[in-house]
Amino acid sequence: MSDTSSCGIHPSVRLALLDLDGTLYRGHQPMDGAAQFVEQLRFHHIQPVFFTNNATRSRDEAALHLRQLGFAVASSEVYSSAMAASTLLSSTFALTCGSVVAYIGQSGLREALQSSGYHPVHPRDPLWSIEKDQAAAVVVGLDMDVSYRQLAEVADVIRRTDAFLLTNADAQFPSETGLYPGNGAIGAFLQTASKRVPRIAGKPSPQFAELALRQFGVRPEEAVVVGDNLETDMACGLAAKINSFFVRTGISTTDAELSRWRQRFSENGHTLCVYDSIAQIPFLDEPSL
Ligand SMILES: [Mg+2]
Structure with a gap:
């Protein structure tokens, strides 16, 4: 379902910020035609960013x-909220290379912190009780194994450092057995316990898109956002002033909500296009002279 005949990927587009779950795949199931859409992007010389x-x-x-699901992807084309959080530590909290960063999260966050030159320490690490006192900031990402006691330890560090960053604030995420609490739920626990308000690195923060675009040397007017969530993907596109495509393969939404969002985009001088799935988004031809 398209809104207007011109609602497609314009020839001037050089980069597409693609949401993953609910847009390219659902759990372990790729969306029909999604891998071909990514191939089409490359055919049109548009850089896909996951x-x-x-x-x-x-x-x-x-x-x-992504490769296991049939998408042709290089690691360098993935941009995650863990990477954005690691970058924001220097720009927002003035952390220098080598600083100790206390974190809650899994291997993705630990690796991102390490590759930005920080020394990550988790309450489960053997040296936690010594290193936590040296921590200059706290980063919190989804951690399926975190315990009450570990959260209590980290809340202490947040109160002391006053530097508290969430990779993302998603309230929930879909699993095979229903909705699970997302990182926003862990963040809310820590916010209540520490009485400190976190900064958020991922969507809907416009900085997340800006950091991704900067990495590829592309301006907002040369990019598009594609996603299935109004509150994260589309809100990020709106705030970062990027034309966006909403696909109806994920979080369900009403027509009334969609028209409100279209209105917001148009007031902002940008376009929100709506399609049933990513495979239906058309590539527009160069206008004939
Ligand atoms: Mg999604």
């Missing part, structure tokens, strides 16, 4: 997962 709030997987793990 743009995800999921901080649990490293770049290599996320690329491997």
